Amino acid sequence: MPQNASILLVDDNELIINTIKMSLGGEDYDFLTAFNGREAYEIALKEKPSLIITDVTMPEMDGIELCRKIKTTFETRLIPVIVITAYDALVDKLKAIKSGADEFLSKPFNPLELKIRIRSFLKFKLLLDKLEDVSMVIASLAKAIDARDAYTQGHNQRVSFVALKLADFFNISEATKSEMQEAGILHDIGKIGIPEIILQKPGTFNQNERKIIQTHPIIGEEILKPLKSTVNFRSIIRSHHEKLNGSGYPDSLKGEKIPFPVRIISVSDVFDSLSTNRPYRNAMKLDKSLEIIKEEVEKGFWDSEVFKALEKISAEDEIKILYGF
Ligand SMILES: [Fe+2]
DSSP states (O other), X not given: OOTTEEEEEEOSOHHHHHHHHXXXXXXXXXXXXXXXHHHHHHHHHHHOOSEEEEESOOSSSOHHHHHHHHHHSTTTTXXXXXXXXXXXXXXXXXXXXXXXXXXXXXXXXXXXXXXXXXXXXXXXXXXXXXXXXXXXXXXXXXXXXXXXOGGXXXXXXXXXXXXXXXXXXXXXXXXXXXXXXXXXXXXXXXXXXXXXXXXXXXXXOOHHHHHHHTTHHXXXXXXXXXXXXXXXXXXXXXXXXXXXXXXXSSSOOBGGXXXXXXXXXXXXXXXXXXXXXXTTBOOOOHHHHHHHHHHHHHHTSSOHHHHHHHHHHTTSHHHHHHHTO
């Protein structure tokens, strides 16, 4: 049993909060409380509780929206969420499943059942924490790559940001978006295996250097292979330099063989590279970046629909501010 696990209780009815606290009396838990989803989300981000138990109907932000936000935020996605529903509230349960809830609790509570279920959830969370630790190590590695080269600083985060904007444009599911977010942050992790002298070389690479640098997607996939939690997005990392006409690397994949999330990450990657300073040239203005990507679409490198979406989202203030356009 984890010591001093923290449980965030979310309900606009203080009576329910107190009932749960009383049911769990005698257990060594720290309780945090919030009276609506918005408040709970802020606490979850800051305190990273071991478990969240939330009501559905609340002012400002309801329990379903809270659960959706928790499960789609990188920092909070592994926190188990239990949603409290009325015994026969099937619609609420369906909504909660869609938003990623881990379990339901029906009112009225059976104190013994509550105790046992919460214990087992906290054990589960302990296992997840171990997984999360590993993925944090990987994220730190990604940051370390960023830090090796002042020119690419923030590249991974920006690629991830642009890719998610594009994913929203295409109404891509939350689950796939979350995989794309991780892939965006980790896509160049394999560069850790590339000598710095090549990575930072101003000017063009010779054939041998190009061969070496082109191994980074495979190295990246290999680094992540031992981690089960990366299974759904490792292929994005391996394929982020593939081109639709088959001229990319490492597998020279063509057309339909390149999944849509990969196409989005690739275009986001190229867009970020063009729009930021490099050792061999200054950042390009928005129009110039788009013009080059358009030419590459015509050459058969990139997906034209993704490019059209990029034209639209790059007109938004968030992107303009991010790149200083
Ligand atoms: Fe790359």
